[in-house]
Amino acid sequence: MKASTAKPLVMILGGPNLGRLGQREPEIYGSTTWEELGSLCEKWGDELGLRVEFNQDDFEGGLVGLIHKATDHADGLIINAAAYTHTSVAIRDAVASMDKPIIELHLTNPTAREEFRQTNLLTGVVGAGVFGFGIKGYQLALEGMASLLEI
Numbered sequence: 001m002k003a004s005t006a007k008p009l010v011m012i013l014g015g016p017n018l019g020r021l022g023q024r025e026p027e028i029y030g031s032t033t034w035e036e037l038g039s040l041c042e043k044w045g046d047e048l049g050l051r052v053e054f055n056q057d058d059f060e061g062g063l064v065g066l067i068h069k070a071t072d073h074a075d076g077l078i079i080n081a082a083a084y085t086h087t088s089v090a091i092r093d094a095v096a097s098m099d100k101p102i103i104e105l106h107l108t109n110p111t112a113r114e115e116f117r118q119t120n121l122l123t124g125v126v127g128a129g130v131f132g133f134g135i136k137g138y139q140l141a142l143e144g145m146a147s148l149l150e151i
């Protein structure tokens, strides 16, 4: 049993170009902006008894730093590493070193897309994944996280 009544903290982390959500290829990624998604995630988290910290960085090193921050301070991580999913050993290594629940998320299903998206360096080091549900995936991932954290 937990000594404190503080709500578990979940960090939601977005990689490059996700800050442009809403304007960026809306026919693929939808019309909701990253800021609007952040507000929705806070609401969905609150309904589940989770605190949500919502962050985005276009740079690999910035994302690595935020994963370290999640490792040290959060109870779980939901990560959409965007294009770095397919290329970054540094992000994979940072994720692999986090010994708390991690859910990989993609708005689309990268496996059903271009050849260069078939390489995924993260799937092998995360416990669970949510792909292809658009922004609804964030609500599903938060529900999954609540289950993993047993709240």
Ligand code: DQA
Binding pocket: 016, 017, 018, 080, 081, 082, 083, 084, 085, 105, 106, 107, 108, 109, 110, 117
């Ligand atoms: C994405 C899929 C990636 O292949 C792509 O580079 C993105 C977004 C998604 O959420 O569907 O930027 O992670």
